Amino acid sequence: MDENLRLGTDYRPPEVKVHFSYPEDHGSFAHATNRCVGVGKCRHMGGGTMCPSFMATREEEHATRGRARILFEMMSGKGEIELWKSDEVRRALDLCLSCKGCKKDCPVGVDMATYKAEFLSHYYRGKPRPRVAYAMGMIGRWASLGSRAPGLANFLLQTPGISGALKRMAGIAPERAAPTFAHRTFRDWYGRRGSRAQPGSPHVLLWPDTFVNFFHPGVGKATVEVLERAGYRVTLPKRALCCGRPLYDYGMLDTAERWLHKILRTLRNDIRNGVTMIAMEPSCLAVFRDELPNLMPDDEDAKRLSRQSVLLSEFLEGRRWEPPQLAGRKAVVQSHCHHKAVMGFESDQTMLERLGLDFEVLDSGCCGLAGSFGFEAGEKYDVSMKAGERVLFPKVRESSPDTLIVADGFSCRTQIEHGAGRRAVHLAEVVHMALRAEAVGR
Numbered sequence: 522m523d524e525n526l527r528l529g530t531d532y533r534p535p536e537v538k539v540h541f542s543y544p545e546d547h548g549s550f551a552h553a554t555n556r557c558v559g560v561g562k563c564r565h566m567g568g569g570t571m572c573p574s575f576m577a578t579r580e581e582e583h584a585t586r587g588r589a590r591i592l593f594e595m596m597s598g599k600g601e602i603e604l605w606k607s608d609e610v611r612r613a614l615d616l617c618l619s620c621k622g623c624k625k626d627c628p629v630g631v632d633m634a635t636y637k638a639e640f641l642s643h644y645y646r647g648k649p650r651p652r653v654a655y656a657m658g659m660i661g662r663w664a665s666l667g668s669r670a671p672g673l674a675n676f677l678l679q680t681p682g683i684s685g686a687l688k689r690m691a692g693i694a695p696e697r698a699a700p701t702f703a704h705r706t707f708r709d710w711y712g713r714r715g716s717r718a719q720p721g722s723p724h725v726l727l728w729p730d731t732f733v734n735f736f737h738p739g740v741g742k743a744t745v746e747v748l749e750r751a752g753y754r755v756t757l758p759k760r761a762l763c764c765g766r767p768l769y770d771y772g773m774l775d776t777a778e779r780w781l782h783k784i785l786r787t788l789r790n791d792i793r794n795g796v797t798m799i800a801m802e803p804s805c806l807a808v809f810r811d812e813l814p815n816l817m818p819d820d821e822d823a824k825r826l827s828r829q830s831v832l833l834s835e836f837l838e839g840r841r842w843e844p845p846q847l848a849g850r851k852a853v854v855q856s857h858c859h860h861k862a863v864m865g866f867e868s869d870q871t872m873l874e875r876l877g878l879d880f881e882v883l884d885s886g887c888c889g890l891a892g893s894f895g896f897e898a899g900e901k902y903d904v905s906m907k908a909g910e911r912v913l914f915p916k917v918r919e920s921s922p923d924t925l926i927v928a929d930g931f932s933c934r935t936q937i938e939h940g941a942g943r944r945a946v947h948l949a950e951v952v953h954m955a956l957r958a959e960a961v962g963r
């Protein structure tokens with residue numbers, strides 16, 4: 522479409538200083554908010570990821586288009602909406618799950634998760650955020666503290682009276698069970714075990730995200746053993762790091778940028794030596810592929826890290842590694858929405874095919890948990906569960922007990938456990954299962 526038609530000839534977007542670089546919009550947030558052409562694909566109910574909050578509420582204001590419209594009005598200065606300080610805009614963005622579904626499914630690439638993070642970073646400048654932002658946005662810090670005494674942390678988080686009080690204080694839905702701390706972190710396990718690769722094996726760096734490290738270390742162990750079996754030597758970053766994924770949900774972009782700079786400093790040698798970094802959590806890889814270059818477009822190390830960061834499935838597919846077969850097993854697969862929107866799900870699909878599984882990738886959209894979103898009390902919890910009930914929970918409930926439930930995202934695994942009572946596994950655990958089956962000769 523002709524740009525003047527969309528913008529209107531009298532439209533003069535204000536020059537505002539922003540965090541993200543908006544490369545598709547000449548660096549202009551105002552132009553980005555003017556992308557929506559209004560045809561309403563975000564209001565359909567038929568499948569895909571966009572837009573889970575509309576599918577749950579069926580209200581225009583909770584569709585991508587409604588949000589794009591109010592942001593455009595704020596930037597055009599035509600209405601009464603105060604730039605960055607409007608409660609009306611904050612409320613309109615509140616039920617956006619930041620799933621990035623629109624980034625992929627919207628025909629003109631409206632990227633509401635980025636606009637929401639940008640808006641919130643300005644809206645909260647100079648004023649405190651809700652408690653839940655500090656509780657969930659900084660989960661990497663709290664998880665690190667909790668992991669020093671995991672037994673005590675689990676006791677406090679799972680004893681009804683105490684955990685109820687803690688959830689109320691933190692703004693977390695009382696219905697949500699807190700994730701359980703592993704008794705030993707993944708980094709600790711790997712530190713004691715060390716590498717078992719053959720001498721001279723090529724080197725890869727593994728990103729031990731907060732969720733794998735503190736809560737699901739089995740995913741990390743499986744990934745290490747699969748990579749070693751494929752002939753690679755794995756190392757971890759020398760110090761504990763967090764990509765800051767949950768910070769974006771609350772617009773804590775100054776902190777997010779500081780954490781990214783720390784990552785670039787710590788990994789500088791590996792980055793400049795061209796070492797591939799493998800991520801297990803799709804939403805963390807999305808930070809390196811999407812937010813990092815968008816926040817630091819002129820930083821050469823940021824660009825390198827973004828290019829060198831891959832999923833396990835992308836890495837193994839690129840090296841044409843063939844896993845052993847798990848033929849005969851059925852699987853139901855939930856793909857993470859950041860995975861689909863930023864990386865694409867094709868390499869996971871290829872790996873599932875190579876495993877010989879009889880699998881179905883669900884057209885379930887966002888699982889509904891969406892990082893911290895579904896942990897929040899009130900309307901967000903309700904939207905989260907409605908999103909899960911649309912396709913995911915019924916499909917998991919109707920699958921037989923020996924069907925594998927596969928989900929690479931920590932949020933998706935947590936949501937499946939909460940909403941359908943089944944434990945889901947990461948693709949790395951499925952490949953590991955195939956290795957073990959082969960080793961015992963089945």
Ligand code: SF4
Pocket residue numbers: 556557558559560561562563564585586589623626627628629630631
């Ligand atoms: S947000 Fe995208 S899909 Fe929705 S109306 Fe606008 S252009 Fe269409």
Ligand code: SF4
Pocket residue numbers: 570571572573574575584585588616617618619620621622623624632633634
């Ligand atoms: S990020 Fe997800 S929830 Fe938010 S507007 Fe886009 S599709 Fe809807």
